[in-house]
Amino acid sequence: MKSFLDEDFLLDSATSRRLYRQYAAELPIIDYHSHLSASEIAARKRFRNITELWLGGDHYKWRLMRMARMSERLITGDAGDREKFIAFCSVLPQAIGNPVYHWSHLELRRIFDIDTVINEKNAPDLWDEVNRRLATIDAWSFLDQAKVEILCTTDDPADDLKAHAELAQSGLRTRVLPSFRPDRAMAINDPRFAAYLATLGGVTGTQITSFANLIAALECRVGYFDSHGARVSDHAIDMPLPERIGSQREIETMFSRRLEGAALDEESVAQYRLGLLIALGRVYAQRGWAMCLHIGAQRNNCSRQFTGLGPDTGYDSISDMPISRGLARMLDTLDRDDLLPRTVLFCMNPNMNEVLASMLGVFADNTTRSKLQFGPAWWFNDHKEGNLRQLRTLASHGLLGTFVGMTTDSRSLASFPRHEYFRRLLCRLLGRWVEDGEYPDDEDALAQLVRDVCYNNAKTYFRFSAT
Numbered sequence: 001m002k003s004f005l006d007e008d009f010l011l012d013s014a015t016s017r018r019l020y021r022q023y024a025a026e027l028p029i030i031d032y033h034s035h036l037s038a039s040e041i042a043a044r045k046r047f048r049n050i051t052e053l054w055l056g057g058d059h060y061k062w063r064l065m066r067m068a069r070m071s072e073r074l075i076t077g078d079a080g081d082r083e084k085f086i087a088f089c090s091v092l093p094q095a096i097g098n099p100v101y102h103w104s105h106l107e108l109r110r111i112f113d114i115d116t117v118i119n120e121k122n123a124p125d126l127w128d129e130v131n132r133r134l135a136t137i138d139a140w141s142f143l144d145q146a147k148v149e150i151l152c153t154t155d156d157p158a159d160d161l162k163a164h165a166e167l168a169q170s171g172l173r174t175r176v177l178p179s180f181r182p183d184r185a186m187a188i189n190d191p192r193f194a195a196y197l198a199t200l201g202g203v204t205g206t207q208i209t210s211f212a213n214l215i216a217a218l219e220c221r222v223g224y225f226d227s228h229g230a231r232v233s234d235h236a237i238d239m240p241l242p243e244r245i246g247s248q249r250e251i252e253t254m255f256s257r258r259l260e261g262a263a264l265d266e267e268s269v270a271q272y273r274l275g276l277l278i279a280l281g282r283v284y285a286q287r288g289w290a291m292c293l294h295i296g297a298q299r300n301n302c303s304r305q306f307t308g309l310g311p312d313t314g315y316d317s318i319s320d321m322p323i324s325r326g327l328a329r330m331l332d333t334l335d336r337d338d339l340l341p342r343t344v345l346f347c348m349n350p351n352m353n354e355v356l357a358s359m360l361g362v363f364a365d366n367t368t369r370s371k372l373q374f375g376p377a378w379w380f381n382d383h384k385e386g387n388l389r390q391l392r393t394l395a396s397h398g399l400l401g402t403f404v405g406m407t408t409d410s411r412s413l414a415s416f417p418r419h420e421y422f423r424r425l426l427c428r429l430l431g432r433w434v435e436d437g438e439y440p441d442d443e444d445a446l447a448q449l450v451r452d453v454c455y456n457n458a459k460t461y462f463r464f465s466a467t
Contacts, residue, residue, distance in 0.1 A: 004117070005105055010384070010424040015441065016431025023450040024423040028149035030458040031419075032232060032404070033292060035411040038153045038163035038176055044138040050130045051081035054107075055088060057411050059314035060100050065091050066314065076309060082127055089123035099383040099421070106417035111137075111145065139413055143174040146416035150464050152179045152232055157221040158200050161228045168229070177464075180225050180233040180289075182218060182280070188258050188272050197259075211248075211255040211272075215279045222283050231462050233284050234292045235277060238299060238319070239270055241326025245278070245333060246271040274330060281334045284341040290462050291341045294378065295323055295356075296348030318349050318380055324359070331363055331372075342368050342461060344404065346375035350389060357397040368461065370402035376422070378409060387425045401449050404458045423454050 002008065011017045037045075047053040055061055055075075065075050065088060073079045074087040095101040108114050108126075112133045116122055143151065155161065155178040167176045184196045197208040204217040222233075246254075254268050264272065284291050298319035300306040305315050327345075334340040340363060345356045353374075360372045374394045377386040394400055406422035408415045430446060433439040439446075459465055 005109065010428050011431070012428055013431040013435045015434045016427045019430055019446055019450050020424055020427040023447045024427055024454050027451065027455045028147045029416055029419050030150045030455060030464065031148060031407050031416070032150070032152050032458055032462055033154070033179065033234060033407040033409050034151060035154050035409070036151065036413060038167060038178070041139045041176055042163040042166045042170070044140055046138045047134055049081050050127065050134060051085045053134065053412070053414055055084055059312060061088060062314040064095055064098065064100060068094060076313065085127055086120065086123040089118050089126065090120035093119050102421060103418060106420060107414045110417045110420070111142070111414055140172055142413040142416070143172065148174045148416060150175045150177065152177050154179050154181045154234060156184060157182050157218055158203050161225070164228050175229070177229040177231065178225050180222060180230055183236060185214065185218060186235070186273050186276060189263055189269055194259060209259065211252050211275070218280060219283045222287060226287055231464060232290050232292060233280065235294065236297065237293055237295045237323070238297050240321045240323060241274050241330055242267070242270045243325050243329050245329065246275055251275040274326070278330060278333055281341055282337070282339040285334065285339040288463060289341055290344060292344045292346065292375070294346045296321065296352065297379070320349060323352065324355050328359065335363055342371050344373040344375045346378040348379055348381070350381055350386065353390065353393040354397065357393045360398045370399055373404050373461070374398065376406050384425065387422060388429060391426060391429050401452055402457060403453050404461045405453045426450065426453060
């Protein structure tokens with residue numbers, strides 16, 4: 001019987017162990033999509049204790065605690081930090097098979113060098129020992145310890161990027177780059193939409209009274225972000241994309257109606273969002289940026305809890321919305337004008353894996369290896385079986401060797417051991433194929449595959465070497 005989380009964790013063959021140790025383990029990390037705060041990194045934030053680090057905003061852990069019938073007081077409520085930590089530790093042993101169980105223990109070992117099983121019995125001692133070690137760690141320490149070479153944050157177009165400018169002039173070895181996330185410009189029916197247009201207009205020196213004005217303002221901000229090192233945009237696609245593309249006149253009419261105070265119906269919102277995506281896709285292509293599309297989240301399902309706690313608190317799920325026809329139409333529209341940017345398709349619904357992976361070859365060209373990417377196992381898929389399924393699907397329908405690899409999509413500075421988790425699973429799969437005689441034991445080819453998927457491909461694909 002193997003020991004829990006030993007040096008061969010997830011590595012089930014001699015080949016997988018060799019590949020991981022010799023080629024994957026020591027590679028730097030490129031985390032091209034995260035929700036970390038550049039301001040907190042610039043300020044070299046220190047955490048008051050392990051509860052703030054582990055449970056502050058971590059909806060993965062909150063969901064587990066709720067399913068264990070924990071009171072909300074111990075999750076997001078007014079309980080003391082020590083009490084919350086012990087409550088989480090008491091739940092974790094029940095999470096066998098859940099990635100949070102593995103991630104938590106990996107973080108405990110890699111960040112704090114503590115080899116202890118997390119449970120209610122050990123929780124009081126862990127509280128004391130982890131907090132003692134955490135007192136010497138700031139935001140930069142997390143990045144240095146994990147060997148993070150490039151980290152992309154997620155930023156609103158109106159952000160002044162002051163923290164990024166400060167970090168670019170600091171002594172931090174990690175390059176912290178902004179990413180362009182225009183969710184608030186997409187949310188045309190939001191009651192705060194007009195106020196947001198005023199904010200965006202203020203930072204661009206324009207009055208946004210038309211859809212054309214909005215695109216011009218966003219293009220201006222893309223240029224500003226580009227000057228601060230941005231090379232990636234990010235969009236949430238949480239509703240089906242229509243197959244019919246509205247005319248410029250139709251979208252302008254919708255935009256005017258909304259500014260006059262009318263709420264748009266669902267079809268009109270979809271047409272507006274598609275028009276915005278196409279317009280921005282052209283801008284990204286002209287800048288040489290990559291566009292990340294996060295597809296298929298069904299958000300804020302529990303209205304009672306959403307009213308009390310707000311978004312991103314653990315009440316989202318997987319959507320089964322149709323996407324392929326509208327997505328293909330959007331990509332084809334950009335491709336016809338030779339303005340399709342490099343695009344990463346993140347998929348929330350694993351039932352759509354083959355659908356999206358089979359689209360990769362459709363828009364391939366000679367400008368970039370795997371111009372369309374099937375993004376890494378995302379959110380509810382980011383677990384052992386989900387990662388292996390994503391890798392197998394990509395290998396079956398595309399070129400695994402051109403894959404841009406893992407990103408954390410995390411709000412936690414402690415999340416970088418997830419790259420180790422992914423790298424071990426990649427080597428497990430490659431090793432199994434070699435051991436089963438499905439791929440030759442070609443050391444040079446295997447070493448190149450591992451290095452490319454874990455590091456090289458992301459750096460080249462997102463053109464980070466040019467920043």
